[in-house]
Amino acid sequence: MKSIVISSNSSGGGKTTVTLGIMKALMKKGFDVQGYKVGPDYIDPAFHSYITGKPSRNLDLYLMGEKGVKASFSRGKGDMGIVEGVMGLYDGKGIDSQYSTAHLSRVLNLPILLVITPKAQSATLCAEINGIMNFEKVNIAGVVFNNISESYYKLLKAAVEKNCNTIVFGYVPKNEKLSLKSRHLGLVQSSEIDDLKEKIDLCSELILQHVNLEKLIGYFKETENYDDKYHLENRGIRTAVPYDKAFSFYYRENIELLQEAGEVVFFSPLEDDKLPENIDFLYIGGGYPEVFIEELNKNKSMLSSIKEELEKGLKCYAECGGLMYLTEGIQGLDSDEVLNSVGFLKGKTYMTKKLQNFGYAKLKVEKDNGVLPKGTEINCHEFHKSYVDLEEEKVYLLTKEIYDGTLKNWSCGFVKNNTLAAYGHVHFFGNIEMLKKLLYR
Numbered sequence: 090m091k092s093i094v095i096s097s098n099s100s101g102g103g104k105t106t107v108t109l110g111i112m113k114a115l116m117k118k119g120f121d122v123q124g125y126k127v128g129p130d131y132i133d134p135a136f137h138s139y140i141t142g143k144p145s146r147n148l149d150l151y152l153m154g155e156k157g158v159k160a161s162f163s164r165g166k167g168d169m170g171i172v173e174g175v176m177g178l179y180d181g182k183g184i185d186s187q188y189s190t191a192h193l194s195r196v197l198n199l200p201i202l203l204v205i206t207p208k209a210q211s212a213t214l215c216a217e218i219n220g221i222m223n224f225e226k227v228n229i230a231g232v233v234f235n236n237i238s239e240s241y242y243k244l245l246k247a248a249v250e251k252n253c254n255t256i257v258f259g260y261v262p263k264n265e266k267l268s269l270k271s272r273h274l275g276l277v278q279s280s281e282i283d284d285l286k287e288k289i290d291l292c293s294e295l296i297l298q299h300v301n302l303e304k305l306i307g308y309f310k311e312t313e314n315y316d317d318k319y320h321l322e323n324r325g326i327r328t329a330v331p332y333d334k335a336f337s338f339y340y341r342e343n344i345e346l347l348q349e350a351g352e353v354v355f356f357s358p359l360e361d362d363k364l365p366e367n368i369d370f371l372y373i374g375g376g377y378p379e380v381f382i383e384e385l386n387k388n389k390s391m392l393s394s395i396k397e398e399l400e401k402g403l404k405c406y407a408e409c410g411g412l413m414y415l416t417e418g419i420q421g422l423d424s425d426e427v428l429n430s431v432g433f434l435k436g437k438t439y440m441t442k443k444l445q446n447f448g449y450a451k452l453k454v455e456k457d458n459g460v461l462p463k464g465t466e467i468n469c470h471e472f473h474k475s476y477v478d479l480e481e482e483k484v485y486l487l488t489k490e491i492y493d494g495t496l497k498n499w500s501c502g503f504v505k506n507n508t509l510a511a512y513g514h515v516h517f518f519g520n521i522e523m524l525k526k527l528l529y530r
Contacts (some may be wrong), residue, residue, distance in 0.1 A: 090123065090165065090166075090167055090168060090169065090170050090311075090382075090456065091168070091169055091170070091260045091306075091309035091310060091311050091312065092125075092169065092170030092171070092172060092197075092199050092310060092312045092358050092479065093170070093171065093199060093200055093201070093202055093230065093305075093308065093309045093310070094172040094174055094190060094193070094194045094197075094199050094200065094201045094202070095108045095111070095171060095172065095173050095174060095201075095202045095204060096129075096174035096177075096178040096190045096191075096194075096201050096202070096203060096204070097174065097177060097178065097203065097204045097205060097206075097222060098177050098178065098203070098205055098217065099176065099177045100176050100177070101206070102177070102204055102205055102206050102235070103143050103204045103205070103206045103236060103261070104173055104174055104204050105133055105136065105173065105237030106235060106236075106261065106267055106292060107202075107204045107233055107235055107261060107296070108124075108133075108137075108171060108173040109136055109137075109140060109289050109292060109293075110289070110292035110293045110295065110296040110306075111171060111296055111300075111302070111305075112124060112137065112141060112171050112293075113139045113140050113289050113290065113292065113293035113295075114293040114294075114296045114297050114300075114468070115169050115171075115302070115306075116140070116141070116318060117297065118302070120167070120168045120169045120217050121166070121167040121168045121169070122140070122167050122168070122169050122170075122171060123141065123143065123145075123146075123165035123166055123167035123169070123170045123171070123424075124135055124137025124138065124140070124141050124143075124145035124146070124171055124173070125137075125145060125146050125147070125148050125161075125162065125165065125170060125171065125173065126145055126146070126147050126148065126171075126173050126175070127147075127148050127149070127172060127173065127174045127175040127189075127193050128149055128175035128176075128188075128190075129147065129149050129152060129449075129470040129472070129516075130147070130175060130459065131338035131339070131375065133145075133173055134146070134147060134341075135337065135390065136285075137173070139169075139285065139289075140289060141167070143166065143167070144145050144341040145341070145431075146161045146162070146164060146341050146342070147161065147340050147341070147342075147516070148161060148162060148166055148172065148193055148197075149188075149470075149516060150187075150188045150192060150193060150196065151182060151468055151470075152186045152449075152470060152514075152515070152516040152519045153450050153516050153518040153519050154467070154469050154518070154519055155196055156315075156316070156318075156514055157319065157472045157516070157518030157519060158193070158196060158197075159197070159315035159316070159317075160316065160318065160342075160518065161293075161321050161341075161342055161518065162197060162235070162312070162315060162316060162319035163314055163315045163316075163317050164317065164345075168240075169306075169309060170309075170312060172193070172194075172197075172199065174190035174193075174201075175189075176189075176190075176192055177190075178190050178191050178201065178203070178221060178227070179191050179221075179224060179225065182330065182448070182449050182490075182494040183490065183491075183492045186225060186331065187297040188449070191225055191227050191444070194227055194228070195226075195227065197312065197313075198310070198312075198313070199228075199310055199312070200228045200229070200230040200256070200308050200309070200310055201227055201228060201229045201230060202229075202230055202231060202232075202233060202234055202305065202308075203218070203221065203229055203231070203232045203233070203255075204232075204234075205218070205232060205233075205234055205235065206234070206235040206236045206237075207234060207237060207241075207245060207379060207526070211244055211245065211248045211401065212248055212252065213247070214245065214249075214252050215248050215249055215251075215252035216252075218232065218249060218253050218255065219252070219253055220371070221254070222394050223297070224264065224510070229255060230255075230256065230305070230308035231256030231257060231258050231305070231308070232249060232256070232257050232258065233257075233258050233259055233260060233261070233300055234257070234259075234260040234261070235260065235261045236261060236262075236263045236267075237260055237261075237262070237263055238262070238263060239262065240264075241261075242259075242260040242299075244258070250501055253493060256302060256304075258300050258301050258302075258305045258317070259296075259299045259300030259301050260293055260299050260300070260390045261292065261295050261296060261299065261300070262299060263355060264269075264274070264291065266287075266288060266291055267288060267291065267292055269297075271395060301478050310465060318466065319342065319346070319517075319518050319521060320346070320349055321349045321521075321524070321528075322349075322350075323347050323349060323350060323351055323526075324350055324351060324529065325351045325352075326347070326350040326351035326352075326369045326370055326528050326529075327351050327352045327365075327367060327368050327369050327370070327373050328347045328350070328351065328353050328354070328355065328368065328369065328370040328371070328372055329353075329354050329355075329356055329364055329365045329368040329370070329372070330344065330347070330353055330355050330356070330371075330372050330373075330374070331355075331356055331357065331358045331373055331374070331411075332355040332356070332466060333357040333358065333359045333360065334358065334376075334377070334381060335358055335359055335377060335378050335380070335381040335384070335385055335410070335414075336358065336361065336373065336374055336375070336376035336410060336411070336414075337374070337376050337377050338375030338376050338408075338409070338410065338514070339374045339375045340516050340517075342516065342517065342518055343372075343517045343524075345389070345443075346517050346521070346524060347370075347372065347528075350528055351369070354368065356386055358388065358391050358395075358414070359381060359384050359385060359388060360388075361388075361391060362388075362390045362391060362394070363390055363391060363394035364395060364398055365396045366390075367455075368398075368403070369404065369528075370403075370404045370405070370406075370527070370528055371395075371398070371399075371401075371403055371404070371405040371406075371407075372405075372407075372411075373405065373406070373407040373408070373410075373411030373414060374408055374409075374410065374411055375408050375409035375410040375411065375413070376410040378414045378419055378430070379383075379410075379413065379419055379420070379421060379422045379438070379440055379475060380422050382389060382419045382420075382421050382428045382430070383421065383428060385414070385419075385428075385430060386428040386429055388431065392429070392430065392431050392432065395415075395431050395433070396431050396432055396433050399415075399431075399433045399505075399506060399507075399508050400433065400492045400506065402506050403506050403507065403508075404507045404508075404527065404528070404530070405507065405508040405509070405510075406508075406509050406510075406527050407508065407509070407510035407511075408510075408511065408512070408514050408515065409471075409472075409473055409511075409512050409513075409514060411510060412434075412477065412503070412510040412511060413430070413438040413457075413475060413477065414430050414431055415431045415433045415434045415508070415510050416430055416431070416432070416433075416434045416436055416437050416438045416477055416479065417429065417430065417432045417434070417435065417437050418430055418432075418437040418438065418473075419437070419438040420437070420438060420439045420440045420475075422440060427439070433505065433508065434477075434479055434481050434505060434508075434510060435479060435480040435481060435501060436478050436479030436480050436481065437477070437478055438475050438476070438477050438479060439475060439476055439477075439478065440474060440475050441474050441475065441476065442474070443474065444472065444474055445471075445473055445474060445475065445476050446471040446472075446473065446487075446489075446499065446512065447471060447472050448470065448471065448472075449468065449469070449470050449488060449489070450468075450469055450470070450471060450487045450488060450489040450513065451466060451467070451468055451469070451487070451488050451489075452466070452467050452468075452469050452485045452486070452487045452501075452502065453465070453466050453467075453485065453486050453487075453488070454466075454484055454485060454502075455484060455486045456484055457502075458484045458504040458509075459507075459530075460504050460505065460507070460509045460527065460530065461484075461509065461523065461526055462526070465520075465523065467513075467515055467518075467519065467520045467523055468515075469487070469513030469514060469521050470513065470514045471487075471512050471513050471514070472514075473512055477512075479503060481503040481504075481505055482503070482504070483500040483501060483503060484502045484503065484504050484509075485500060485501045485502030485511060485513070486498060486499075486500055487499050487500070487501055487513065493500060501513065509527065
């Protein structure tokens with residue numbers, strides 16, 4: 090497989106638009122495309138999968154480690170690999186480039202296509218491009234401009250060719266039909282966009298017309314095959330996983346590990362009446378339960394089914410939206426009303442206007458709890474504009490290292506019966522022993 094990284098100078102720089110367009114354009118040329126996403130994002134991989142028809146894979150050096158990233162990358166299948174970056178090229182965990190897209194490109198030894206959405210710049214933009222190219226040792230293949238007119242593109246192309254030692258492959262013309270809606274935590278999910286097919290088709294046609302794709306393909310690099318030692322033995326564990334518009338935030342490799350342990354059965358908390366039968370484990374990932382709380386609340390039989398099974402001792406692991414769903418009620422996104430949810434954890438979930446905790450953190454189990462042993466340490470990621478006010482005992486201490494070297498500490502993680510629920514998202518490649526304890530205890 091030949092691959093390239095698509096990055097930008099900032100979030101909102103056009104990475105997703107160009108990534109989706111190039112994926113579809115390559116497929117129109119007959120290539121089998123594999124999508125990847127740098128960092129802890131769930132929404133962009135869903136767009137990738139919508140186009141390619143196969144799971145997109147996250148590549149997160151902090152959550153997965155270098156060996157985990159390489160194993161995940163090797164699970165990709167296709168002729169061409171497209172790795173969509175995160176934030177700006179050098180933006181990572183702190184104020185250096187550790188865990189950034191640039192860091193990832195060096196680990197996998199891949200070239201970078203720089204996507205920029207310029208505004209009222211010419212020579213100054215060249216200075217910015219030169220700064221990006223020379224900030225660290227990275228292999229930048231060239232530039233594509235996004236969301237500009239033909240006349241502006243001609244000006245920028247001439248400026249870059251004069252002032253920068255790089256290639257301009259083309260541009261994506263300004264077109265309002267290409268815009269993707271956002272909400273409080275990022276882009277709206279692919280499953281919620283009715284005209285997504287038309288948007289992606291239009292973007293791919295514009296790229297085929299205005300980007301020298303044949304020249305760009307020449308800069309894709311043949312990628313290595315890496316060891317993949319992240320596997321579980323089949324012990325016949327039957328796992329139920331909610332998957333619909335309300336719950337869809339799962340790392341593909343987490344699901345694959347559960348499938349190796351036995352069987353995964355997907356269900357919908359929005360549409361189904363009750364949990365699947367004869368299950369041994371329930372894994373409730375993140376999503377937007379606050380957006381769909383009215384529909385979730387109306388499905389009383391599902392709420393009762395989950396609560397009843399958890400109270401009987403069903404093993405369960407719930408992350409972020411999953412934690413919210415297990416509380417007694419969730420405040421709607423645009424409402425002060427708190428509507429009933431599962432009600433297994435005593436207390437409620439409330440929405441706020443700002444991020445409560447955001448970014449990478451290290452969690453440590455502070456006390457023995459019957460699920461994870463005291464002292465267990467795990468890298469995680471939090472990103473939520475809600476908080477829970479629960480009467481349950483907290484079992485995690487989380488630590489985030491701030492850019493100035495100071496530490497921010499907070500508590501989370503709740504254990505009740507055989508259920509562990511917390512805000513932090515975990516990739517099991519980063520701690521496969523955690524998953525074994527969740528499943529096999």
